[in-house]
Structure formats: structure tokens, C-alpha cells
Amino acid sequence: MVPPHESLGDVARSMIHGAAGAVLDAEAAALADEPDGVHALRTRVRRLRSILSLLRDHLDDPRSARLRVQLREWGSQLGTVRDAEVLAAEAATALADADIDDDAMRRRLVDEPLADYARLHARLVVLSEQPRAKGRMRELHAFAADPPLVGAGAEATQALTAVLRREVRRVRKAAKRRDGSMDRLHDVRKEGRRLRYAAEAIGEAGPVALADAAASMAKAGSRLHDVLGDHRDAVALAARFERARVRAGRAGEATEGYDRLIASAIERADTRRGQLDRALRRVRTASQLLD
Template sequence: MSSPANPSVPEAPRPDDDRERTGPDDPASKAIVASLRTAIERIQIADPAARGGEPEGVHRLRTSARRLRSELQAFGKLLDAEWRDHLAAELRWLGGAIGEVRDLDVLRERFEKGESEADRLALKPLFDWLEGRRTKGGRTMRRTLTGERFKKLLAELEKAADDPPVGERAGKPCRKILPPLVVKAWKRLRSDADGLAADSPDVAFHEIRKRAKRARYTTELVASALGPKPEKRARRIINLARKIQDVLGEHQDAVVALTEVETFVALGRQDEAFHESVEGLLARLRRAADESRDLFLDELAPKLAKKKNQGRLENHD
């Protein structure tokens, strides 16, 4: 679930904003540098708002860390393996350090919009419990963002952007090296989605969401370096990946919310009004999870299987 725009949080830069675009004949290393520099800017923009506890800042910071980790994985053997794996681990740590706060913001937004005034009053013990956890998580997140490990991560990114640790293949043109990365991402997404059914475990749909996000990020990254025509052709599959991400994001949000509510109910007894309201809440969450799962299976999975959505962006001009 994405947060509404917040005017106090500046817009994140696009990969080629205010800098020379990477072109199809440029070495792939230039696309790697663009990825790193854009990630640094995104993190630096989101950092102050996240430290202040603003949900949009937390969301953008977490997304920035996840996106760069995905792009590093997409570049694969173009990068020094030891450095890539180390940086991916640090970005995973950063995302995890702010993950609970973001998840609780999503829950709060869902409950505030989806419940009646009477239900919100009856469910106040649940909301207070979530808010207490959010406050505690916010303190932990601020310690993370003011700590030495985060500062060291930013310094490592700055150093890598100036002198990226790349392999020999990164010196070859983008038009030769980068398109197969997109095909690979979409092939993995289709392979993992094949065979999913209504009775597949919830975690399997969450994995597809992550694969769709990675395919989207990889496509956006590569398409911007291949020229106008491949970039235009990429729009269809980028939009498909975004739809999959949104629909299965709704599914995952509902599943997580179900787990949290059931956990709180198991902690102890509440009054009759609470139990009446919480049963209605649980029913709505189960319905939301079922509807989003079925929408993916009935409408999006068939589109994903089509040959035209294989992620081929080669520029034949």
C-alpha cells in the first residue's frame, strides 16, 4: 500500500534527473553509477522525514533501500560479488530496521479508513496496542538513522558511486549487456507464478509480489538506458508489474493485518463490543485477502503468461 503524497517530503529523483542520461552505447558501468547516485539521493531526501516519524518519509526510505538492493541483484555478475553481497546485506538490515514502523503505518491507515466510528471506539484497545508498538519502533528507527552503521552505509554508497567495483563485462555497451537482465527478471516472475492456485499458501503470493517489484525495477532501470523506443515498449510490462504489485500488496496487507488482529485477540479478554467489532473486522480482512488473490489469478496471471510480456527490450535500430 502506498502512502498519499506528503508536501513536506520532496519528490524522489528519477534515474536521469538533472544529469546526463545513460545511452545504449555507453558502458553498463554508467548505468550502475546512475543507479547508485539516484539511490543516494532518494535515501538522503527521505531520511529527515523518516527521522521525524512521517509515514511518507518512512515509506520512501524503506522503498529506496529495497529498490537499490533489487537493482544490485539485477546487475549480478557485472559487480564484484563480495561487495554486492555485503551492500545487499546492509540494505536488508536498513529495510528491516524501519520495516515494523512502516507495516504499522499501513495497518493504522487501513483501520482508520475502513472502520465505522462505533467500531473504532470498540476496537480502541487494539489500536492503542498497535500505536504503542509504533512508538517503540519509531525510537528504534531513529537510533538506527543516527547511528554509525547507517552513516557508514551512506559513505560506502558515495565511494562506490565514484568508483564502482565492477567486473570486465560492465565495460561493454548497455544495449548488449542490460536487456538480458530484464528477460531474466520476467522469466523468474513467470516461473514462480506458474501453478499458483486459490489454495496456494499466502507466502507464495507474497513472493510473487516481490518478484513483480524486482521485474519492474529492473525494467525501469534498463529501459531508461536503451533509448526512446525500448523505453516506450517497456511501459506495458512496467504497468503490468505495477498492477501485480498493487493487487498482491493489498493481499499481503490484509494477511498481515489478520495476523496482527488475531495475535492481539489471543493476548487476553476484551468486552462484548470489542468482540463483535473484531469479528466484523476479521471477516472484512479475509474478504479483502480472498478478493485480491482471485483478481491476480483470474486477470493478471493470464496476462503474465502471454508471450508479449517476456521482457524483451532490445533496440534493433
């Protein structure tokens, strides 16, 4: 008989309970529009969804699959709001870095997405009061209190080592499928995020034997996700600046400032893209601690 503190069931319950509790704790701040509230909730929803996915072989499919669908829908709602917030923040930073003080540019690049954010956040609050959202929260409470685990008596180290190795393979497969497109790079980014969340959760709740490997893999996954996330943001920002430049030109406004912002965003994207191979090597090096 495996001791409780070394059993997969004990560790898995701790992982699920902690991640679900973090989601529940963050909801109020997001709906109240506290600083970074939406971002924090979105991150925690993604983290919980990833944990349910990585433990899928040890969870009863109907309940866990249903909750994962609900979390995906919720994450999409939060992402729409967060994207508008990020656009405004990134544009404000770009204007400051370029030392550009232009009211028309600020209106197009910062004020407009902030207005979109306010509208989308208000809609998020309305959605949170709907029966579907209330049902989701009841489901989450019930699931976290009693996750439907299968094979809970298994030894945790062996089972979770297999989980981490599987997540590394997902990163490598996504990296091999790269063809230069944004979609394929985004696939690598998502797998890096999954690896990060898996390693963080296992490091926090898992057996001591995996602590060092989990910590190293969490850092590697985080780095990979950050590099490609920043690359994606920079590409999106350059495209937004280009669209705003066209609108400004049609309105008879000066466009030189937009040219500077576009060039800077493209340079940032290229720099981050050049860091990808090194980030992938960090994942490979970290995974060797499992051998």
C-alpha cells in the same frame, strides 16, 4: 567502440547513482518522522538493493555483495517500523469503512499499533546514530560515486534486454511454485516487485529502444506486486482482528464489530487473490515487447 550514451556502463552508473541518491535524500524525512517518510525510505532502499541484484553480473562481487547485505539489514529495520504504521492505518480505514465508532476497538486496533510505531521509530533513530549505520552511509556514498563495474563497455540494449528477460523468468518460476501457501504467494510478490524496480530503472536511464517495453513491464510488475501486497495485508489484518476479538471477549467487551471487520478483510483478500492470474498474464503480455 560503443558510444558512451549507449554503453552498459553509462546506463548502469546512472541507475545506481539515481537510486542511491534517492535513498540518501529520503533518510532525513524518515528519521524526522515526516508523513510517509519511513515508507518512502524503505521503498527506495528496496529499489536500490534490487538494482544492485539485477546488475550483479556486471558488478565487482565483494563490494556490491557487502552493500546488498547492509541494505537488507536496513530494509528489515525500516520494515519493522513501517509494519506497525500500516497496521494502525489499515485498522483506522476498516473502522471508518464499517462505520464503527467504538473506543475500545479503536484503542486495540489503532492506538496500540501507533504506540508500537512511536517506540520502534525512536529505536530507528538511535540505530541511525550507531557506527554501523554511519559506516553504511559512507559505503553507499563511495559505491554510488564509483560503482565497480565489469564489462562497462558492452552495448546496453542487449545486456539490459537480457536482464529484463531474466526478471520475467523469475516471476514465472515463482508463479509455477505456487501451492496455495502465503509463503509461495509472497515469493511471487517479491519477484513482481523486482521486475517493477528493474523495469523502472531501465526505463529511466536505459536506451530508447527499451523504453516502451520497460514502461509496460514496470506497470505489469507493479500491478502484480500491488495485488499480492493487498492480499497479504488483508490476510494479516483479518488475523489481527481475530486476535483482538479474542482479547476483547476475554475482557468482557462486545465482539460483534470485530466479526464485521474480519468478514470484510477476508472478502478483500479473496477478491485480490482472484486477480492474480490476470496480473500474471499482464507480465507475460508485457514481456512479449522484448521479442
